[in-house]
Amino acid sequence: MPEKEPREKKGFLQAVKEFIYGMAAHESTLVAMKSKAGLEHLLMLSLYGDMLGVPMPRSYYSLRLLPYLAPGITGWKRFMLREKDFTDQDFFD
8 A cells, every 4th residue: 555655646746737737838838839830831841842833943952951851741741732721720829
């Protein structure tokens, strides 16, 4: 039985930490993640927009960044080319 008490105390403290995080910082974390994703999509569009049909001149720097950004190209293309509806918009942001 003595082993169970520290585990319960640890679980309670973890629950309190998560509750305080949810009240204080969760929304700002979501906004930061959303803005980071938007900037990443903009970077990919400015470097590799020619993959989607946007006329962009190929530059030396886009080729230098290609090995680092290559793993995310398929997901980025899928995101950019998916059908969007007007109900997908966030009107309250």
